[in-house]
Amino acid sequence: MSSDAARDVRGPELAELSPRRGYLLALIVLVGSLVLVFSAWRAARERELRAAEAEFIAKTAEITELLRQGMTRYELVARGGASMFASVTRPRPTPMQWQGYVDGMDIQRRFPGMVGLGFAEFVSAMRLPELQVEWRQAGHGMLEVWPRGQRRDYSPILLLEPKTPANVGAIGFDMYSEPVRRVAMDQAVASGNATLSGPVHLIQDGPLRNTGLLLYLPVYRGGGRPGTVTTRRTEIQGWVYAPLRMEGFVRNAMGAVRSDTAFRIYDVAGSESRLLFASYTPAERPPPAFRHATTFELYGRRWRAEFESPPLAVAAPRLQGLQNLLALGLFSSLLLYAIAWMLARTEAQAYRIAVRMTEDFRRSEQRFRSAMRYSAIGKALLDSEGHIVEANPALSTIVGLTPEALAGMRFDALFESDEPEMIAHARGTTDALGVHRATRRLHREGGEPRQAQLTYAPVPGNVGQDIAGLVQVEDVTERLRAEARVHALNRTLEARVALRTRELSQANQELEAFAYSVSHDLRAPLRAIDGFSRILLERHCAGMDDTGRSYLVRVRRAAGRMGELIDALLKMSRVSRGELRLERVDLSRMATEVVEELKVGDPKRQVDVRIESDLFVIGDAALLRNLLGNLLGNAWKFTRDRLDACIEFGMAMGEFGPEYFVRDNGAGFSQDYVDKLFRPFQRLHHNEDFAGHGIGLASVKRIVERHGGSIRAEGEVGRGATFWFTLPREKLVE
Numbered sequence: 001m002s003s004d005a006a007r008d009v010r011g012p013e014l015a016e017l018s019p020r021r022g023y024l025l026a027l028i029v030l031v032g033s034l035v036l037v038f039s040a041w042r043a044a045r046e047r048e049l050r051a052a053e054a055e056f057i058a059k060t061a062e063i064t065e066l067l068r069q070g071m072t073r074y075e076l077v078a079r080g081g082a083s084m085f086a087s088v089t090r091p092r093p094t095p096m097q098w099q100g101y102v103d104g105m106d107i108q109r110r111f112p113g114m115v116g117l118g119f120a121e122f123v124s125a126m127r128l129p130e131l132q133v134e135w136r137q138a139g140h141g142m143l144e145v146w147p148r149g150q151r152r153d154y155s156p157i158l159l160l161e162p163k164t165p166a167n168v169g170a171i172g173f174d175m176y177s178e179p180v181r182r183v184a185m186d187q188a189v190a191s192g193n194a195t196l197s198g199p200v201h202l203i204q205d206g207p208l209r210n211t212g213l214l215l216y217l218p219v220y221r222g223g224g225r226p227g228t229v230t231t232r233r234t235e236i237q238g239w240v241y242a243p244l245r246m247e248g249f250v251r252n253a254m255g256a257v258r259s260d261t262a263f264r265i266y267d268v269a270g271s272e273s274r275l276l277f278a279s280y281t282p283a284e285r286p287p288p289a290f291r292h293a294t295t296f297e298l299y300g301r302r303w304r305a306e307f308e309s310p311p312l313a314v315a316a317p318r319l320q321g322l323q324n325l326l327a328l329g330l331f332s333s334l335l336l337y338a339i340a341w342m343l344a345r346t347e348a349q350a351y352r353i354a355v356r357m358t359e360d361f362r363r364s365e366q367r368f369r370s371a372m373r374y375s376a377i378g379k380a381l382l383d384s385e386g387h388i389v390e391a392n393p394a395l396s397t398i399v400g401l402t403p404e405a406l407a408g409m410r411f412d413a414l415f416e417s418d419e420p421e422m423i424a425h426a427r428g429t430t431d432a433l434g435v436h437r438a439t440r441r442l443h444r445e446g447g448e449p450r451q452a453q454l455t456y457a458p459v460p461g462n463v464g465q466d467i468a469g470l471v472q473v474e475d476v477t478e479r480l481r482a483e484a485r486v487h488a489l490n491r492t493l494e495a496r497v498a499l500r501t502r503e504l505s506q507a508n509q510e511l512e513a514f515a516y517s518v519s520h521d522l523r524a525p526l527r528a529i530d531g532f533s534r535i536l537l538e539r540h541c542a543g544m545d546d547t548g549r550s551y552l553v554r555v556r557r558a559a560g561r562m563g564e565l566i567d568a569l570l571k572m573s574r575v576s577r578g579e580l581r582l583e584r585v586d587l588s589r590m591a592t593e594v595v596e597e598l599k600v601g602d603p604k605r606q607v608d609v610r611i612e613s614d615l616f617v618i619g620d621a622a623l624l625r626n627l628l629g630n631l632l633g634n635a636w637k638f639t640r641d642r643l644d645a646c647i648e649f650g651m652a653m654g655e656f657g658p659e660y661f662v663r664d665n666g667a668g669f670s671q672d673y674v675d676k677l678f679r680p681f682q683r684l685h686h687n688e689d690f691a692g693h694g695i696g697l698a699s700v701k702r703i704v705e706r707h708g709g710s711i712r713a714e715g716e717v718g719r720g721a722t723f724w725f726t727l728p729r730e731k732l733v734e
Contacts, residue, residue: 022344030337037329044322049289052309052316056290059261060307063254064294067265067305070253071215071298074114074242075194077105078217081117081240086223091237092119095140095159102161113248115204115212116167118160119219120175120185121238128154144172151177155185155238166204173203175241181214187300188216189236192225196299199267199274202243211246211276215299246277260314262288263307268295273304280308289315378473381459386411389467398452398475399442411471416441416449439476450477529555580620580706587615587624587660591649594628598636607639612650615660617727623703624727630696631662631723638666638721660727665720674713700725 084093084101093101098119107114123131128145135143135158145156155176160167175181184197194217202212220226220235250265262280266273288308295304309315372379378395380388391406399406399414430436435457442452455472533556541549591611599605617624632647639645648663704711704725715721 022347023341026337026340026344029340030333033333033336034330037326037333041322041326041329044325045319048316048318048322052318053290056261056307056309056315057292059259060263060292060294060305062257063259063261063263063307064296064305066253066255066257067250067303068296068298070113070249071196074111074215074244074249075217075299077107077111077114077117078194078215078240078242080105081119082217082219085219085237085240091221092121092158094138098159099161099163108162111252113244113246113250113252115202115243115245116160116162116164117240117242118157118167118170119238119240120155120157122176122236123154123156125150125152125154131156145174146172147174147177149177155182158238164204166206170203175214175239184214184300185216185218185239188218188239189233190229191300192218192220192232194299196301198269198301199246199276202245204243205245213244213246213249213276215242215244217241250277250279260310261307262309263305266304266306268302268304276303286311378475380406380411380471380473381467382411382469382471383467395473398450398473414442415452442473442475450475451480452476580623582618583621585617585619585621585624587617587628587649588613590621590625591628591632594625594632595636595647598633602636605636605640605645606643607636608644608646610646610648610650615651617660619707619727623706627700627703627725628662630700634696635662635664635666635721638668639664640666642666654724654726657726659724661722661724663720663722668717668720669713669715670717671715674715 081098081101084097088097098117102117105111105117107117121131132143132145135141143156143158145154151174153176154174157171157173157175160170175185178200180198180200184195188195194215197214197216199211200214202210205212216239218232218239219237220232221237222235226232226235246265262285264275264279265277267276285308288310289312290309291307293304293306295302297303312319372390372392375392376394378392378398380391380395383389388406388409388411391403393403396403396406401409429438435455437456438454440452440454442450453474453476455474456469457471458469459467533552536544537549537552537556544552588611595609595611599607628649632649635647639647642665644665646665649661651658651660653659700723701711704727707727709726709728711723711725713721713723
């Protein structure tokens, strides 16, 4: 059936089962689940990135605040030093007092970024010699101000603790001589507050390239802080200052806080910015996940801190979990797609099965309709009450009514019966499948009654259809009449067979009597011929010449051969007439006994005899011994001229089962004369070469055929012969 025709068969119900929608739905499920997974993953990733960035910004704010607090602690140390000026009666504290304060603050341990705490006095060029004299008279040694040169104002360092070699070497340095320091000092004087300088190279660092800062706190004469800028500049006495190394300051400000956030601090002055501190080298770090910059004011300076987070894997560690969730979501999507695809495939298979079943149902329905319509046997569908639902033309012909007239008629009404009954309950036979068979007398409209063979089988109908069974009606009137004639002929035949059997039995008895009679009647003249010939040779031999004596010898020899032929003929007749006495016979043992007898009769012969063991058959032992005696005797006889004589008895599987064989390597025979071997008195060799009567193989054939077997021969002149025969085996009889 073509695909177009198959498509036409599909109804609207099958059209709704088209599998393409299932595969499309599976694809939609895959795309939808992937979009959903990627959307959820992207949203979660963005949320996680924002949270990680917010945490990073919070850390930068914490670092900025720590820097502020660290600088505030340094300011407090400097303010403690400035307070000493208000507590002493002299213009300034003595070096011993200053040393005591600094030692009490233990700045080297508590403030590792602070190089020291010092005081630089503001002095004009006119008062500088007076200050030097005063310093020397106070017993502090010579005050050498450097760098040398004429300036309007000076600010030499007078006090600086602790007294490290670097700090001692910085005594006398004029801070006013350096522009960056001077700007910060003037800002401190003008504002009256602590002021931080820009990045400078500290005197204490010598050739080392460290970034330093100076925190200045102005000290005014008389203590306190003047109210106006002019007054503050007039009353300035000097500055308490704290030299700072930027790296040490940052480390001290961070304290025990350990952060993996890298940052760089710049001092911003107008459009220029100078690097103050860097916690990393850009080439040493992988690309950061986030960057953040903040600018803040610190003691008159504007700093910008630029922060970089660790790489994304460290900055947002929970993203790895999201990657795993993404992989799980993708796997789930693929698994869901696989499930949907399998469902679509199952639906497609179900669709194909439904189409095939629909087509099979249509063809089955068509075959059933064709069988109903064109069948020569009458058929009818019956409902549960035995009414005919549908009948075929053959049934219409049998009963003599049209199919339309049969529809709705009760099926039992077509038959002659005293009691109306359902065909399913009619007399007959019923098998295990509920198939009922019966023969009933059919009343045919307008004709003589007929005999009908009925076969009732229960069959299901379609849903909502009242179909209970199918009944077949076959007109068997002629067949029953033929069977009656056959039975009559059989009875006649049986009588004729019995008669022929009696006649055959009588004929066999007469034949046997005739054989014995012939044997007796023939033997008497033969004995007379042989006897008188022997007397002539014994008594009248002298009166005969050699020719006469030769004739008498030939007469006696012919008489003896005639006697042997009569014995062989009687023996062959017994083979054909005797009753078979079947038993289990060991052919191997029987063949061994025959060979032993042959060896006793001819002890000088050296023959290689091979007999296969355990060859059992069912047969008459006496006849089978005759069979083996003939076959093995022939093999023994025809191998007498061979020094390497070999005789073999065994079995081989042939086309139709096991075959037994007797094989020798003797004189053999031409295959052209194989048909003469089993005929009585037919010989292929001269009697002078090999003696015999031509009865042995004929007897062998009759013995084999009486056992229901067959025999055949294969030979080649000078290379031996093989005789194959079949006999029933034990398992066939059992």
